Amino acid sequence: MRRLHLVELEDQPWCPRPVRDAATDYLEFMIRLGNPYAPVVPLLREALGRTGARRIVDLCSGGGGPWPRLLPELDRGGAPVEVVLTDLYPNLDALRRVRRATGGRLAFREEPVDATRIPPGLDGFRTLFTSFHHFPPERARAILRDAVRARQGIGVFEATRRSPGSVAAMLPTPLAVLLATPFIRPFRPSRLLWTYLLPAVPALVLWDGVVSCLRTYTPDELREMTGEFAGEGFRWEIGEAKGTGGPAPVTYLLGWPEE
Secondary structure, three states: OOOOOOOOHHHOOOOOOOHHHHHHHHHHHHHHHHOOOOOHHHHHHHHHHHOOOOEEEEOOOOOOHHHHHHHHHHOOOOOOOOOOOOOOOHHHHHHHHHHHOOOOOOOEOOOOOOOOOOOOOOOEEEOOOOOOHHHHHHHHHHHHHHHHHHHHOOOEEOOOOOOOHHHHHOOOOHHHHHHHHHHOEEEEEEHHHHHOOOOOHHHHHHHHHHHHHHHHHOOHHHHHHHHHHHHOEEEEEEEEOOOOOOOOOEEEEEEEEOO
């Protein structure tokens, strides 16, 4: 299946913030429920050990992503790390809730952060969960190039796949949004408005879910992408991790300075 870089509605500046935040709240809820990224914890732990990083800078974090589930699992395997969540359109209400729920272990940047140009001083092992596919090839390379330039480790993890089966699995998501919304906390009247009366959130989650599958890079495409950095003193590991947390393997890319 050929990669198609179609438009994801959540990425658009004109997307109403209540709709975007309701969508990221739903995605965070489902990620916590299913824990699809559990298989990559050993890989991430090993990469952190290789770099010696004590801080993770998570890019394109949305409402917190998988970190409320992943952080305790990382803690069980070694020394605790600090995690800073960032996004170009941060869901501040959700990020504040995550910070409170973790006693400040999950911090965040309130100002927008461009994943292709990390601000000076924001050092740490960079991670992207279910977000690398948002970037066309040149901007995706720019994310990797910025990590190489700054000599910071980076991990890319994608739970979506570019396959007919993955696209078909997205088709029931509007029903899932309708069923899950009453259980998402905190309660917001705007979420009910944009889910039931004006069903923008189910439509957005369906469209963006299908487009995410069509945009997702394959391991071979990631290997081709990292070929640009041959001779830069960076080591790359690319593959798929399968576990019990989801129906499909998680595609991953890990990179760190060899020295």
